[in-house]
Amino acid sequence: MSGPKTAMVLAAGLGTRMRPLTNDRPKALVEVGGKALMDHMLDRLAAAGVETAVVNVHYFADLMEAHLKGRATAPRIVVSDERAQALETGGGVKHALPMLPDEAFFVANIDAIWLDGEAAAIEQVAALWDPAKMDVCLMLAPTETSLGFHDTGDVFLEEDGRVRFKQPGEIAPFVYVGLHICKPSVVRDGPAGPFSLLPLWKALAQTGRIYGVSPPGLWMHVGDPGARDLAEAKLAAS
Numbered sequence: 001m002s003g004p005k006t007a008m009v010l011a012a013g014l015g016t017r018m019r020p021l022t023n024d025r026p027k028a029l030v031e032v033g034g035k036a037l038m039d040h041m042l043d044r045l046a047a048a049g050v051e052t053a054v055v056n057v058h059y060f061a062d063l064m065e066a067h068l069k070g071r072a073t074a075p076r077i078v079v080s081d082e083r084a085q086a087l088e089t090g091g092g093v094k095h096a097l098p099m100l101p102d103e104a105f106f107v108a109n110i111d112a113i114w115l116d117g118e119a120a121a122i123e124q125v126a127a128l129w130d131p132a133k134m135d136v137c138l139m140l141a142p143t144e145t146s147l148g149f150h151d152t153g154d155v156f157l158e159e160d161g162r163v164r165f166k167q168p169g170e171i172a173p174f175v176y177v178g179l180h181i182c183k184p185s186v187v188r189d190g191p192a193g194p195f196s197l198l199p200l201w202k203a204l205a206q207t208g209r210i211y212g213v214s215p216p217g218l219w220m221h222v223g224d225p226g227a228r229d230l231a232e233a234k235l236a237a238s
Contacts, residue, residue, distance in 0.1 A: 003126025004181060005051045007075070007106035008093050009041060012058035012082045017224045026060040028110045029067055032228055033235040036067065037110045046074040048122040050106060054099045056080040056092045088194040094187040104131055104183050107197075111223055112178035113231050114141075115238050117216030122179065124215040128161060129181050135204055137181045138163060138212040140174040141219040147230060148221030149175040161211040165202050174212070177219045 015027030022030065028038040042053055053075040057064040061083050068077045080096040087095050093107060106122075114121060125139045140163075143153050153172030156164040166172040186200055204210045220231045 003049055003123070003129065004101075004103070004105045005049060006101050007045045007050045007053045007108055008080075008096055008100060009038070009045075009053050009055045009108050009110060010089060010092055011038060011064065011110050012056040012086045012092055014059050014086070018222075018228070021225055021228065022059075024060075026057075026064050028064060029060075030222070030228060032113055032222060032231050037113070037222060038064075038067070039071070040113055041108050041110050042071070042075060042077075043073070044120075044122060045106065045108065048120060048126065050075045052076045052078060054078045054080050054096050056082050056087070056096060058082040058086040086194065089197040090187050090190050090195040090200060091193060093182075093197070094190050094195075097184055097188065100184060102184060104129065104181050107180050107182055109178035111221060112219060113222055113235070114177065114217050114219040115234065119215065121215035121217055124213050125179065125181060128211060128213045130211075131183065133209075134211045135183050135186055135209040136201060136211070138176050138201075138210065139179040140212045140214040141177045141217070142173055142214060143175055145217070146175055146177060146219040146221070147234075148223055148227045149177065149219070155212065157212050157214060161213065162208055163205055163210045163212045165205050174214055175219075176212075177221075 011028040015022035018027050029036045078099050129137045154175045155172050157174050222228050222231050
């Protein structure tokens with residue numbers, strides 16, 4: 001597969017909605033089907049050709065680092081330390097830029113699990129990526145084939161693949177499901193400290209620089225204990 005060889009994995013969240021499962025561990029180490037959320041994502045990235053994953057840590061950082069050091073399989077892990085302050089999505093990526101390549105890379109959340117269709121979803125995101133015309137490429141899913149995401153959706157997907165974010169009061173047919181490709185320039189000029197990627201995406205979408213793809217499959221947002229149980233049941237039945 002021809003796609004980014006590096007990924008930024010966002011794992012510094014407090015996981016408050018996942019309590020009590022996160023009383024003694026970070027959300028990334030909550031298990032679904034006997035496997036930590038972190039490992040579900042790292043294994044998918046490795047299967048898609050990713051060789052290096054930069055993982056940010058904050059909550060139970062020592063436990064996270066010990067788990068990552070214990071992995072015997074690809075990808076190679078580099079830790080981005082946010083012990084002093086959790087920096088949110090955009091701030092976390094900006095903080096890690098010295099460890100990331102000057103070219104495009106994947107950015108992945110750890111709380112999305114999915115069942116692929118005939119082709120791997122990550123590979124379909126990589127296949128659409130075209131740095132000449134886009135700065136961000138989002139992995140999307142229809143609201144009707146995703147569980148635990150916003151019922152009212154996030155975005156509209158135009159025929160040419162461009163993304164339009166919904167306006168107040170609109171219901172959109174697609175949700176962002178936790179993985180995208182982006183250029184370093186997206187966050188390089190972001191503010192100091194914590195900030196979200198979403199306002200940056202909305203600004204880029206106004207200039208036609210954000211695209212998306214909706215691969216066939218079933219997506220599950222593992223945001224609380226009930227969603228974890230549902231994801232385990234779906235995996236067991238697949």
